[in-house]
Amino acid sequence: MDSVDPDSQTPYYQQLYSILRRQIDDGVWRPGDRLPSEAELGQTYDLSRITVRQAFEMLVNDGLIYRRRGSGSYVAVPTIQQGLNRIISFTDDMRQRGLHPGTRVISTRLEAASADVASRLNVEPGTEVALLERLRLADGEPMSVEISTLVHSRCPGVLDSDYAEIPLRRALADRYGIHLERAAQEIRAVPADMALALQLGVAMRAPLFYIQRVSFSGEGVPVEYLRVYHRGDRYVLYNELRG
Amino acid sequence: MDSVDPDSQTPYYQQLYSILRRQIDDGVWRPGDRLPSEAELGQTYDLSRITVRQAFEMLVNDGLIYRRRGSGSYVAVPTIQQGLNRIISFTDDMRQRGLHPGTRVISTRLEAASADVASRLNVEPGTEVALLERLRLADGEPMSVEISTLVHSRCPGVLDSDYAEIPLRRALADRYGIHLERAAQEIRAVPADMALALQLGVAMRAPLFYIQRVSFSGEGVPVEYLRVYHRGDRYVLYNELRG
DNA sequence: TAGTGGTCTAGACCACAAA
C-alpha cells in the first residue's frame, strides 16, 4: 500500500492519492505539516511530475491540503466551513467552534431494522442492526442527540467499545477496516418533541436541525445511518457557494 | 472576450474557463448540450490539449459539466444536491423539487445601512442600500421569505424592475455587468415570529431555516446580502459529503 | 541562490462510445 503498482487497473495518480490520503488520515502528516515536494514524490514513487501533481490536485479538491508557490504543500487545518463538505467528527467540529466537546452514551442495543432503516442501509427489513444513541455536549451543555445505526453483521461486536471516549469512525477503521469515504444527507428544521426537549434542555417545539445521513465505505456499501438533532439556538451551519 | 489574450496576466486555461462559463451562463450551451471537443477548442483558441483540459477540469469541479470518455463533454443538468454548493435561483430550486415556483414582491425601498448590514457589505454605516422583500411560493403555497439588500450606488435604479418576473441575478448581470461568483452563508434553525408566521402561513414559533448569505462579484466585492426564511415543514436541504 | 509550485507544450498510448 506504500508503493505504486504498475499492474493495477487503478491509475498511478489515484494510487498516490490514496497513499497520501491514508497517511494524512493516519496522522503521518498532521495539519500544518509540509508534505514532500512534487520532485521528491516523483523520485520516491518513480512517477513524472505531472502525475504527482494530479494526485495533489485531488487532495486540494478534497480540501485536505493547500499549496503555496515557492514554499510547498501543506496539510490543511480544518475549518468550520467544512462541516457541510466533509464528514467531520463532533469533537473536531466543536473544537473548531472554540467549544469544549463532551459525550454521554444514552443507550446501545441490537434490534431488527425497520423498513425505512433497511432501505437506507440496503438490507432486508428485519436484519439485525446495532443502535448507538449519544448525547453530545459543548462546554458542558447539551448540543446534539445522535443516533447511529449500523448493520451488525458488517461490524460484529461494534457496541462493545465505549463510545464516550472513542470516535465511532476510528473504531470502524481500526477494528473492521471500514473507511467512510462518502455520505449523503438531508437537513430539516423540526420542532423538538418532549423526549428531545428534555434531553437537550430546550422547550417543547423549540427549533432543531434534524440531519439524516447515510455514509458509504470505499466500496460503496452503506455503512452507517446517522440521525442527528442539533439545538437550533446553539448550532449554526456554515458553508461557501460558487456562482 | 471570446478569444484568449496572450498578453494577459491571467493564465490561458483560466481565460478559456471564463469564456466557456460565460457561454453556459448565457445559454449558448444548455443543460445536456455537448460542448466542442478538446481538439476543437485547442484549434479554435490555439491552445494545447492539456491547457484545454485544465479549463474543462475547472468546469467539472464547479459541477457545470460532466465528461464521458469516447463521447464528449456535456453541460450538467442541475440537481437538487447542488443547493448547498452552488448559488441557485429559487425558480430552478423549486423546479428541481418538482414544484411550481411563484413570486410576490412584498416591498421595495431605499434605506440607510445598519451597522450589521454595512459590515457585511463592506461599506460605511448609513450608506444607502436597496431592499427587496419577496414572498416565494411553491405550488401556490408560501415557501420562503427573501430579503435582498444591495449597495445602491453599485446598482443605481435596481429597484425599478419587476422582480416577480425577472431573477435578481439576471438583472445584476444584464444591467450592471455584475456576476455573482462566490458566496458565504450561515444557516440557522429559528422559530417563526408573528410577522413571518403570517406571511408563511405557519404557526407562531414553527421551525424555519434562516439563511444569511453574502454574495461576491468576480472582483471579490460583496454585492448582495440575502436573508431567507424557509418553511421547515416544506423545505429540505440535501448535500453530499466526502470522508 | 536554490527550491518550490504554476503554467504550457508536443507527443504518445489507451479505453470507450457511437456510427
Added chain:
DNA sequence: TTGTGGTCTAGACCACTAA
C-alpha cells in the same frame, strides 16, 4: 473505424518563497 476523453511522459520557462 473514427473520434472522444483518460492517462502518462519529458522538458521548458516562470513567479514566488525562504535562506
